[in-house]
Amino acid sequence: MTHSILAAERLSLGFEGRTVVEELSLQFEQGSVTTIIGPNGCGKSTLLKGLSRLLKPTAGRVLLEGRDVLSFSQRELARRVAVLPQTPQAPSGLTVTELVTRGRHPRQKWYQQFSAGDEAAVVAALAATDITDLADMALDDLSGGQRQRAWISLALAQESDILLLDEPTTYLDLAHQVEVLELVRRLNRELGRTVVMVLHDISLAARYSDRIVALRGGRVEAQGEPVDVVTPELLWSVFGLRAQVVPEPSEGRPHVIPLGAGADDASRLGAA
Amino acid sequence: MSATVTSPRPRLRPRVLRAGQVSFVLRPRVLLVGLLAVAVLLLAVLAHLMFAGRPLSLGDVLRGLATPAGTPPRLTLQVQEFRLPRTVAGALAGACLAVSGALTQNVARNPLATPEILGVTSGASLGAVSVLVLAGGGAGGLSGVAAALGLPLAAAAGAVLFGGTVFLLAFRRSQDLLDSNRMVLVGLGATAVATSLVTWMLTLGDVSNAAQALTWMSGSLNGRDWDAVIPVVAVALPLLLLSAMAGRWLLLGSFDDNTARSLGLPLRVTRPALLLLAVLLAAAGTVLAGPVAFVALVCPLAARHVTGAVVPPLGVTALLGAAFVVVADLVAGFLLPHALPVGVLTTVLGAPVLIALVLRSQRRTS
Numbered sequence: 001m002t003h004s005i006l007a008a009e010r011l012s013l014g015f016e017g018r019t020v021v022e023e024l025s026l027q028f029e030q031g032s033v034t035t036i037i038g039p040n041g042c043g044k045s046t047l048l049k050g051l052s053r054l055l056k057p058t059a060g061r062v063l064l065e066g067r068d069v070l071s072f073s074q075r076e077l078a079r080r081v082a083v084l085p086q087t088p089q090a091p092s093g094l095t096v097t098e099l100v101t102r103g104r105h106p107r108q109k110w111y112q113q114f115s116a117g118d119e120a121a122v123v124a125a126l127a128a129t130d131i132t133d134l135a136d137m138a139l140d141d142l143s144g145g146q147r148q149r150a151w152i153s154l155a156l157a158q159e160s161d162i163l164l165l166d167e168p169t170t171y172l173d174l175a176h177q178v179e180v181l182e183l184v185r186r187l188n189r190e191l192g193r194t195v196v197m198v199l200h201d202i203s204l205a206a207r208y209s210d211r212i213v214a215l216r217g218g219r220v221e222a223q224g225e226p227v228d229v230v231t232p233e234l235l236w237s238v239f240g241l242r243a244q245v246v247p248e249p250s251e252g253r254p255h256v257i258p259l260g261a262g263a264d265d266a267s268r269l270g271a272a
Numbered sequence: 273m274s275a276t277v278t279s280p281r282p283r284l285r286p287r288v289l290r291a292g293q294v295s296f297v298l299r300p301r302v303l304l305v306g307l308l309a310v311a312v313l314l315l316a317v318l319a320h321l322m323f324a325g326r327p328l329s330l331g332d333v334l335r336g337l338a339t340p341a342g343t344p345p346r347l348t349l350q351v352q353e354f355r356l357p358r359t360v361a362g363a364l365a366g367a368c369l370a371v372s373g374a375l376t377q378n379v380a381r382n383p384l385a386t387p388e389i390l391g392v393t394s395g396a397s398l399g400a401v402s403v404l405v406l407a408g409g410g411a412g413g414l415s416g417v418a419a420a421l422g423l424p425l426a427a428a429a430g431a432v433l434f435g436g437t438v439f440l441l442a443f444r445r446s447q448d449l450l451d452s453n454r455m456v457l458v459g460l461g462a463t464a465v466a467t468s469l470v471t472w473m474l475t476l477g478d479v480s481n482a483a484q485a486l487t488w489m490s491g492s493l494n495g496r497d498w499d500a501v502i503p504v505v506a507v508a509l510p511l512l513l514l515s516a517m518a519g520r521w522l523l524l525g526s527f528d529d530n531t532a533r534s535l536g537l538p539l540r541v542t543r544p545a546l547l548l549l550a551v552l553l554a555a556a557g558t559v560l561a562g563p564v565a566f567v568a569l570v571c572p573l574a575a576r577h578v579t580g581a582v583v584p585p586l587g588v589t590a591l592l593g594a595a596f597v598v599v600a601d602l603v604a605g606f607l608l609p610h611a612l613p614v615g616v617l618t619t620v621l622g623a624p625v626l627i628a629l630v631l632r633s634q635r636r637t638s
Contacts (some may be wrong), residue, residue: 008299054526054530078536091526091582098582105524110517113297158535168390 005030005194006051006081006162010060011052013218014042020046021218023060030161033188033195035205038215039239044198045086045166047215051196052083052164064162078106082158086166088151090139096150097135098124103157125157128183144171152180156187163187165197169204177201181208206230206254214238230254302579302588309591313363316598320359321351324606353498360505361496361560362614363594363603366567368508368557370593371515373568374584375550377524379543380442380452383629386568387554390455390463392435393568397489397559398466398473398610399430404485405477424504424559431555432548434462439547449529450543469595491564491615493601501560508556515549517540522583564600564615566622567593573629 004027011020021043028034036044049055051062051071054061062069064080072080080101087096103125104118126132129149139147155163165184169177185208187193199205205212206226213223216238222229231254235243241258248255287298321333328336328351335343336351373386380390387393401424442455470489474482487494524537525546533539554568571593575584596612604617 005275010524049530054533074533075536078534081534083530085528085530087528088531089528090531091523091584102524102527102535110520111294111296113295114290115293115295116290118295119288141406156537 012059043218082155204214278461365561366593366597367590370571372553374572390459394466395430395434396427428555433553491562492613
C-alpha cells in the first residue's frame, strides 16, 4: 500500500459554467516527482490550481494527508503546499530578498516577524537557486530567468512538503531549464519534497520525473513511469504529434524526436 | 549572472530585533520619516491653534492647553473649546481619509482607487446631506441628537451601501477574483449616482439647510465643536488601530490573488475586512470635515515615496494626512485673504498630483 500525500477524488474543476477538468482521480505519492503533460488547454494548470485550492472544485475533492484541503486554513495550507503560479505578479520595487522573505509569512506572527529560522530558510532558498548575489536587487530589474529563479526561491522558503510548479521552466534558456529541473530533483532526493509540476518539454519531463500524467480534454489519458507513458502512440493520441521515441544515452529514459506534421503512418510504429 | 545593475531605490537595510521567540523587523528609514512626520504634525497643530482666528502667541496657546494656575479662563475657553475641536477634527479627518485611501488602493491594486472614486465618499455625503436637508432645523441648523449621532450614522450607512455595492459588482465570484478595473469603473458610476442624488436632495430642502449642506460638501471644518467631534473620535481611533493591525496584510495583498493565497493570506477574509475598515474610515473622515478631496489619493502615495517602502506604511500615511488637512485648513480658512473651505485648497494641491500620476503610469505602459 503506497502512501499518497495528495490525491484528487473524482475532481471536477471549471470556470463560469465551463468544465475544464472532469471527474479526475489521481494520487501523488510522498517523495515523488510527478509531471503533468498535455496539449494547450487540456486542463494542466487548472488541475494544479485545483490541487492547491486556488480553484474550488465544482465536484469531488482534493485530499491532503487524507484530509479535505477545504478544511485547512489558508496559513495551514501554505505551510504544507507551496505553489508557483504561471505568471505571478509582485508589487513593483520589491527586492529579491523581500520577495523570498514572503515565503515565511505562513509561519510568522505579529510578534514573530523574522525569526532566526526564517532567516536561515531565506538564506538557504536564495543559495539553492543561486541568486544570493542578486538578493538586494529589485525584481523588476532582473532578467526573465533570474526572476523565475527568484520565484522558485520564494516557494522553497515556504519549506513545505509539497511543491506545485506550473511551468517552472518558462522564460528560461535550455541551460537554465536543466538547472531548475536539477534543483527540483535535488529538493526531491535530498529533502524528500513531493513535487507536482506542469512541463511542456516531454523529454525533460521524462528525464526528471518518477511519474508522468498525460491529460487530454480534462481527463487522464495515461499515467505511470515515463518509459511506459511516453510512447509514440500516446504522443499521437494526446498531442496529435507524429514522433519517434528513443532512449536517451545516460539512463535510457524516453526522448522524443518530433517528426514533421503530415509524416506517413510508418513512423507511428504500429499504432492501432 | 551579472549583478551590475543597481537597485534604483537604495534604502537603509531593515534591522531585526530578536529575543527568544519574539522578533521584530525595524525599518530605519520608516522610523525616521515617522518621527519627522510627528514633528511636522505637532508644528502644524500648534500653528493651527495660534492662527486659526485672532493670532495668539505660542505661549498663550501652550498656557491655554496646560492651564497652569493663573491662566485667564477666557484663554482656556478660546483654546480648548473654540480652536482645539476644529484642529482635532481636521487632523483626525486627514488621518482617516489618508488611511482609507491606502487601504482601498491596496485592495484594488490601483493608486486611482480611492474612496472618492469608488463611490464611498459620495455615498457618505449622500447619507449626511439627507440628514442635513431632511432633518435640519431650518435656519438654526442641525441640533442635538440629529447632529451628534444621526449625521455620522447616515454617513456611515451611505458609505457602506455604496462601497459594498461597488465591491460586490467588481467581484468575479466564479474565479474568486477582484477585478480592479471593473472596481474603478463601477465606482465612477456609483459616484455619479450618489452625486446626482445629492443634487436632487439639495433641491428638496429648505434653502438655508441646502446652503449649509453645500458648504459641508466642499469639505469644511467651520464651526466644529466637541459635541460633533467626540463621538467620531471614539469611533475613528479604534478603526485606525485596527487598520494598523491589518497593515501586515498589505504587502502580500499587493501580489496577484493566487500568489497572495498560496502564501497563506486568506483573501476571502482580509479583503472584505480591509474594505469595511476603509469604508468606515472614509465615513468618519467625511463626517468630520466633509468629503475633503484628494487626501486619500495623495497621502498614501507620498508616504510610500518618502519611506521608499513597497506599500505605504499606515502610521506615516495617517500622520501625513493629518498634517496635510490641518495645514490646508489653516491656509484656506485663515491665511488667505478670503476664507475658503479646506476641500477647495486640497483639491488645488491634489489635482496636479493626480495628473502627474496618470502621466507617469501612461509613460510606464507605453
